[in-house]
Amino acid sequence: MYDVIVIGSGPGGYVAAIRCAQLGMKTAIIEKYSTLGGTCLNVGCIPSKALLDSSEHYHNAAHTFSTHGIELKNLKVNLGQMISRKDDVVKQNVDGIQFLMKKNKIDVHQGLGSFVDAHTIKVSKEDGTSSEIHGKNIIIATGSKPSSLPFIKLDKDRIITSTEALKLKEIPKHLVVIGGGVIGLELGSVYARLGSKVSVIEFMDSIIPTMDRTMGKELQKSLKKIGFEFYLKHKVTSVENTGKEVSVKADNGKGEVVEIKGDYVLVSIGRRPYTDGLNAEAAGVKLTDRGQIEVNDHLQTSVSHIYAIGDVVKGAMLAHKAEEEGVFVAETLAGQKPHINYNLIPGVVYTWPEVASVGYTEEQLKEKGIKYKAGKFPFMASGRARASMDTDGLVKVLADAETDEILGVHMIGPRTADMIAEAVVAMEYRASAEDIARMSHAHPTYTEAFKEACLAATDNRALHI
Ligand SMILES: Cc1cc2nc3c(=O)[nH]c(=O)nc-3n(C[C@H](O)[C@H](O)[C@H](O)COP(=O)(O)OP(=O)(O)OC[C@H]3O[C@@H](n4cnc5c(N)ncnc54)[C@H](O)[C@@H]3O)c2cc1C
Numbered sequence: 001m002y003d004v005i006v007i008g009s010g011p012g013g014y015v016a017a018i019r020c021a022q023l024g025m026k027t028a029i030i031e032k033y034s035t036l037g038g039t040c041l042n043v044g045c046i047p048s049k050a051l052l053d054s055s056e057h058y059h060n061a062a063h064t065f066s067t068h069g070i071e072l073k074n075l076k077v078n079l080g081q082m083i084s085r086k087d088d089v090v091k092q093n094v095d096g097i098q099f100l101m102k103k104n105k106i107d108v109h110q111g112l113g114s115f116v117d118a119h120t121i122k123v124s125k126e127d128g129t130s131s132e133i134h135g136k137n138i139i140i141a142t143g144s145k146p147s148s149l150p151f152i153k154l155d156k157d158r159i160i161t162s163t164e165a166l167k168l169k170e171i172p173k174h175l176v177v178i179g180g181g182v183i184g185l186e187l188g189s190v191y192a193r194l195g196s197k198v199s200v201i202e203f204m205d206s207i208i209p210t211m212d213r214t215m216g217k218e219l220q221k222s223l224k225k226i227g228f229e230f231y232l233k234h235k236v237t238s239v240e241n242t243g244k245e246v247s248v249k250a251d252n253g254k255g256e257v258v259e260i261k262g263d264y265v266l267v268s269i270g271r272r273p274y275t276d277g278l279n280a281e282a283a284g285v286k287l288t289d290r291g292q293i294e295v296n297d298h299l300q301t302s303v304s305h306i307y308a309i310g311d312v313v314k315g316a317m318l319a320h321k322a323e324e325e326g327v328f329v330a331e332t333l334a335g336q337k338p339h340i341n342y343n344l345i346p347g348v349v350y351t352w353p354e355v356a357s358v359g360y361t362e363e364q365l366k367e368k369g370i371k372y373k374a375g376k377f378p379f380m381a382s383g384r385a386r387a388s389m390d391t392d393g394l395v396k397v398l399a400d401a402e403t404d405e406i407l408g409v410h411m412i413g414p415r416t417a418d419m420i421a422e423a424v425v426a427m428e429y430r431a432s433a434e435d436i437a438r439m440s441h442a443h444p445t446y447t448e449a450f451k452e453a454c455l456a457a458t459d460n461r462a463l464h465i
Pocket of ligand 1: 007008009010011012013030031032033037038039040041043044045046048111112113114141142143144162183274275276277278309310311312317318319320321322350
């Protein structure tokens with residue numbers, strides 16, 4: 001009898017298992033694939049960032065090195081090597097999780113986990129054998145899979161998801177991306193930097209529509225410079241693989257049908273919670289209408305000793321959100337009183353420029369009727385950004401009109417994925433814009449743009465603009 005059985009080894013599951021073990025619980029983890037780490041390490045965060053880094057190096061070598069005074073001859077892409085380096089990075093990371101399981105004395109059971117009853121899980125291996133394990137508590141962390149539209153047949157050849165886009169054998173001449181969200185724009189960026197024309201079709205009137213609207217507008221301008229084109233407010237109605245080509249048809253909202261032809265189409269319209277084969281009903285665990293596992297504020301399912309975390313429950317589908325929930329459940333099981341502030345989970349888009357955001361957007365503040373003031377600072381005015389030729393973008397700080405408390409920070413620019421951490425710390429400690437404006441930021445760094453935006457938010461006091 002284990003104290004805890006975790007089903008799924010993504011960032012939610014493996015972090016939950018480590019924290020349970022640290023807190024003295026006898027812990028098992030079940031993973032249906034042969035490698036640990038889930039979507040994030042195998043086909044998500046890590047491989048996409050590996051390819052984003054490689055393609056960024058190529059793009060800079062092709063487009064900015066000569067301005068820096070570095071001349072190259074016969075520059076070319078070796079896509080096979082790029083993909084193989086990405087595979088190496090994935091291997092190092094998934095092996096690392098295996099090591100962490102061993103170090104923390106967590107039993108790893110490889111196979112599909114399905115409920116037999118509320119305390120028993122059957123682990124079925126691919127070779128047809130199976131075993132049963134028992135747990136006092138169970139954490140479901142089965143994650144998500146790419147979703148599609150009913151009329152799209154994902155043939156994984158030319159009509160692909162993010163998983164296939166991470167291992168293409170050739171650089172598309174024209175990649176059509178359905179969905180202007182994070183995954184489509186990141187993987188679109190990889191191939192645009194390598195020379196593909198990229199057409200993004202988005203149903204909403206903006207890309208990255210759930211983020212502050214300024215971010216989508218600015219990002220669209222930057223991506224156009226590297227070969228993206230955008231079809232906003234277009235509703236895809238058909239997708240066809242005609243052999244060597246794909247044809248995507250979309251309604252442009254004016255009663256006309258637009259046809260976009262390419263050689264690959266990436267369907268990136270979101271992800272769906274994954275519970276196939278889990279047999280949750282056998283334990284009495286309820287699902288929501290959207291197929292998520294239903295949980296209360298303590299991440300407890302309809303059965304009190306069974307918890308669920310990560311992409312399979314409500315909330316942002318982000319690795320660090322899943323991790324926080326893993327720690328939360330482990331500490332709850334240990335009798336502690338943990339807390340997660342969901343409003344302060346940052347969101348990042350790893351395009352170039354990067355987009356990073358935390359707290360309320362301007363649109364949300366308006367909707368809530370909260371009076372706010374906004375301070376902006378463009379990277380064009382940053383000495384550090386000029387030195388590195390990364391002048392696209394800006395930092396926008398939204399602060400309470402009366403108390404000056406920072407309510408939202410939205411950044412688009414160089415290294416904002418790392419810079420957003422300062423905003424998270426500030427907001428966790430409920431800092432005012434003035435607090436940040438009075439703190440020394442090393443010069444020259446990109447972080448000065450955050451300080452300047454805070455100065456701008458407090459009586460328009462930015463110094464360098
Ligand atoms: C291309 C791409 C890029 C991304 N980039 C980022 C990023 O940069 N930053 C970020 O925060 N997020 C990113 N994400 C999202 C991130 O990957 C997910 O939010 C995260 O992986 C969710 O973690 P999880 O533990 O809930 O589930 P998952 O990582 O999906 O893991 C679930 C695991 O459970 C296993 N499993 C499922 N059912 C069973 C079963 N019955 N028995 C045994 N095992 C089972 C699955 O095989 C899987 O390994 C990206 C996603 C994609 C697709």
